[in-house]
Amino acid sequence: MAAVSFIGTLTLSAPAWANDSGGVGLGATRVIYSEGDAQVALSVRNTSKTVPYLIQAWVMTPDNKKTQDFITTPPLFVLNPASENLLRIMYVGPALPKDRESLFYASLRAVPSTTKKEGGSVLKIATQSVIKLFWRPKGLSISVNQAAEKLRCDWSGQSVTVHNPTPYYITLTGLTLGGKGLKNQMISPLGSFRFDVLNGAVNQTVSYRTINDYGAETPSMTCKS
Template sequence: MKAKLHRRQPVWPRICLFAATLGIAAGAHAGGVALGATRVIYPQGEKQVSLPLTNSSENNDFLIQSWVANPDGAKSQDFVITPPLFVIHPKKENTLRIMYVGPGLPEDRESVFYLNSKAIPSVDKSKLASNTLQIATQSVIKLFIRPKRLPTPSVDAPQTLTCRQGGGKVTVNNPSPYYVSLVQFYVGGARLPNSMVAPKNSLTVAVPGGQDGKVSFQTVNDFGANTPTQFCSG
């Protein structure tokens, strides 16, 4: 009589250590799991958008949990993600479908939310009694809801920014209808933290040492790539 072979069933640990990571390269990674983009552009009025998710691990299953948060970090009730919870096997790909079901949003500028995807690795039952630390990692990427009839394309937004300095601070004004993310942000030789300027708004950042100098930065385009360095003045 032949013995039946059974695939070992994964066990999902109840207690995990969570580490939040913000993807800045070709994809946002969480353990062996990677999102297919570092930002999502959701055309306002569309029924849904899709985002691929892959498991590059050779032998690990992951339990994936995804949700959308408001800018304050609270879970938003205005989105439905399917599937919200699923297991992805080694060397496999799945697709997250994101649907906005909330009230009307401004039609003259973008709105921003944050897509969260948590990857929890499986463990063998035989290892549960040992001193093994299982780490669940969490990727967070920006989700922009973009009205369809904005007067200018997003690629033009960085060139509309103006800057002024004073009192050891720099203020960046954004008259465009788009969020603009600033990286490699410098005033003279002082590096400033990566920042994001809201549409039709301004952002003031303290300059280390209070020094003055030329203001320069790169921005992040719709594909997650850095644009060429540009200088900013009033």
């Protein structure tokens, strides 16, 4: 899912557009950038009927640093009310691993405009949306549609480790351990993640769903040992 944070300055009164239920949204919850593609496109929509927004876009590394390995066009633009624009993202960096996906994050900040008619003090809130961007090489060992069922689980003492032997990032959701829910977790390609065991849940069934390329959940599966 897209992660959204809020950056704002609170003053004495709110402008008229504060009652406008629209806002800026992205056309996807994740971006798949396949090797060989010149670029990928991401739609940005302004559903407000009255408020234009200033949009700034960039790509970040997993440690939240802006990267120059991607060019985002346009990097800064005005999105008028009830309109849509396409962001085009192009990779221009060094060669990436060919045996697994690489992870980045597409980030977008939307700042609502201020008009002279508002006058006085106003409430302005800038929103920032961040979604995953996966660079996917060609010729990986298995299809992405087969990845979810390949997960394996190992019990050790008071913990269970979920192993991802595939070349894809896999986001676990709807994760249950002995019938009790756990937090969502993304596991890197050829990586693993250890979950602490709930009291009385040792060696019980681990069930999960995953998020596919379209942001939808897959059917529930049972993790095999």
